Amino acid sequence: MNNDVQSSAQGLVPTSLRALIIGFSYWIVSISLTVLSGSMAAFGGCLVACLLSDMLLTREPMNRLRTTSLLALCIGIFFSGVLLAQLLVNTPALAAFFSPVVAFNIAEAVKWSAAAFALSAALRLLAYRTSVGAVIEILFVAGAFVVTLAAHRNGMIHRPFFIGDFALTRGIDPSTILLAFGCLAVVSLSALLMVEQHYRRLPYHFAVLGLLCLSLIGYVRLFGLPTPQMTDDLGLTGNGQNGGAGQDQNPFRDSENTADDKQAPVAVVVFRDDYEPVNGSYYFRESAYSQFNGTMLDFPNRADMDIDLIKNFSSGRIDTQQLPDARDQRTPVRTTVGTLVAHRSPFGLSSPIAYESTPNPNDLRFKRTYDAYSLAPEYDFDFLLGRETGRSDWSEDLVQQYLELPDDPRYRQLATELTSNLRPEFTNDPYAKAWAIKTYLDENGIYSLKNDHAYETDPAASFLFGDLTGYCMHFSFAATYLYRSLGIPARVGIGYSVPATNRGGGSSLLIQAINGHAWPEIYFKDIGWVIVDPAPQQTLVDMTTDPQNELQQLLGDMLRDEASFDDYLETRQDSLIDFKTVLNTLYTLLAVMLLSSYLVKTYRQWAPSYSKPQNQHRLIYRAALDLLSAVGIHRNYGESREQFATRASSASPSMQVLTAKHLEIALGSTETKNLSKQQWQHLKSAIALELRQSVSAGRRTWALLNPLTWLWSK
């Protein structure tokens, strides 16, 4: 970059604007990584760095120092800041003097301000000294916003809170706001970069970029953000809602299992009745693998199997064909479920007995909302002991269906071995046997998303008699086969399992992708399907998630009571500008402007044909100016018509003739002889012809499409 390029971007306004934008991006990035003092310090550090480097880099002695030594200085500042922060936290005397919290806050502030200062000074330095530096800087800022937006795309719409709350209380998707921020920042920074190169063209570029961003936001408003493709965990969400393809799929190959999107919220449940699960987890059943298809368990194709399940969504209320028993040991629970991603089938708190769809309070956020009526179990361990399995109205054939398993003697062998050590009074107790098997899996199984069993004929056998390393699908299938081998009717339940602690005392519960689960369940006579879920004590996967209490509460509030939430919104909106209306007005205005621009553009070309001869010199000349302007030849401010004509003559020599004639009429005496209408038209067509010959086809197409070209002809 040469000197005059630098000086043109040295003004106070560009400098501080750039500092603000970069500072804002640091702040956005730091929000989720540090405490308030840290992010404020990051913002401040960046501001100072930007302003200082803009002021000092071109002066003595900074302009003499090499780029590498200045970069080393930045790195030095970074490390000394981190060191100082360490010192602040680790020195007991300081902590005692300030109180530990204050010391920690100070340390965070020091660390973040140093980091932000060093990084932004380094970026600024590179932007000054190298040609790619400015691009790196823009990429950094864009990246900061994209990262924030990407987090949002996983449903963390509450971060940063004030944007999320601000938007939601006005009924706007916060993504729009975040997008707008991102667009604004990128546009401004690119504009600043352009200041350094094309000072004159700045407003034009600004307008084009602004329009692009506005159309991007418009697109998102109309069609929504592209939903991130989540790993189709257990086939709960993938393949739309009807799940035809899922029947043919091998559940063990449900896709590459990764924990990347484990945080992604998939649904929110609002509890209308008080309920605490006995075993510490809420189980939401969606479907079950119960019929053995020759290789493994699959969705049943018999009408009499799993009639307690409801497979499809309906617009009204839909009840199960079969209610669970032991009503006195169950409590009716009504929950409202709002799915955030599309689901195959409705799911409800075990055991669901009816679903009723409800009005969607926010179709931007919820794919579907419905009330789930459940009879949730309250029985404990003792209640299940000494029970028989199966159901009295099951046919012999049906019982056989629930007992079928792969033709592998090892299952029965292992099951018998595991149950052989039971105390005499429990040797024939199905629940005790099941519990013994569960205990074996709990103690010996290793939970891991990575496993080698997916392509075995019987992945469950490969798991159970192999390394015992797998995820819930392996555990549940293995357990189910073991139960069945002992004559206990069992199936694999599919749905979500959420730790009860996640509810955190509130009435809403957020279900995240990681909560997708499969578990074995056993049918006990006069009770129903009972979940006997192995919980491996060893795990190779970090299954913890950040608490999402705010999001949980926010979504819950949104879902809970449509009417009251709407009322709340309305009361808030009374005192606020209705942003939706503003935005809609803006788009309408844009459309009207676009249309009228085209109208004006067309009118100015055709006007000469319909006007009097004495106006021809003006109208034809204006039409010719429009033609030139459309291909990017504009008269500069203060430039005379003759100069412009000379300049334009490389593209269209006739322009000089037209200009001379135009000026003769415009500036000459009234007695000057005018040309005839045909002669004027002839001159204009000559210019149009010359432009067709001298201007590339692409440029001409753009000239035709661009509605605003006439604005620049003067």
Add this chain to the structure above:
Amino acid sequence: MSTDSLTETPSNESEQDEVGYKSEINLLERATQTLHRLSSAVKAQVLGRDDVIEMAIIALIADGHVLLEDFPGSGKTTLAKALGEAIVVEPSDKESPIAAFRRIQFTPDLLPSDVTGVPIFDSNSNAFHFRHGPLFAHVVLADEINRTSPKVQSAMLEAMGEKQVTVDNVTYPLDDLFFVIATQNPLDLVGTYPLPTPQLDRFLFKLTMDHIDRDAELEVLNTLKQRKQDGNKITISRHDVLEARKIIEESVFVSDAVKTALVDTSRNLRTDERVLQGNSTRSIVLMLPALQVSAALRGRSFVSAEDIELLLPKVLGHRIELAPGVSDMNKILRDNMQEPMEQLARGTLG
């Protein structure tokens, strides 16, 4: 400056005019031809100075005078001489005391009478006869005008302003074509009497000459002998020049938009804080005929922005006093012209 290419296009256009459409146009064409003949006569003698020649002719026709700032040996005498000698006097005026060309070298010891002329006692007729000084010429080259005393300068300037010379209370009129090219060396200022701004106001143009380009300089050397032999082949009668002056004044149209641009530029200049004293109203009054000549030279029957852009810096440059510490006259003029010129350009669209 390629005046040829500029004049070509409109003349093609005028071919489309029906014959005898307007006699005024034909008159104007004749005046333009006179100017072109005059300029080619001078151009044959002075090489590489087309721009200065053009300005000199504009000043001559517009009844103004020119102040040249340049270096010794840059061809200004040749220019003035060629211009003076290109204009021939009709046989009937042969007895007139007016010469074609005179050169006055100004020195500190020069007296006013050396310039204007002096009454001499004729013992035969027993009366004083006025002996005409060098001012009685069509073209006068006043060399190094800043080297002479203010007294001589003022006598000179009276002649330039009033077109007359007063000696011993007798006023002698100068020729209608009286045209002064004065020079001063911008660098060698020791022992000079710089002309104050009010006196500079007498000059229509102040032109700064640069050295001519390489090709032109070579051409000067190559054609030296030839030009000396040829002398002035093309000549124009004094009557034609005066007629051209009259025609141009009458038939080149100055629109209100052009006048507005001139006034607005002047007003802008006066309010510019970099300017200590703006240009006078007289300066734009004097500029009008010059603009008309410039338009005619380009074959136009109306004054356009092009003429203003060409002449305004040369007319106003020496009439404006800048605030202390400010030196970039051209930039100041450009800045203040920009907005009125933009208005002028926009105005043509209605």
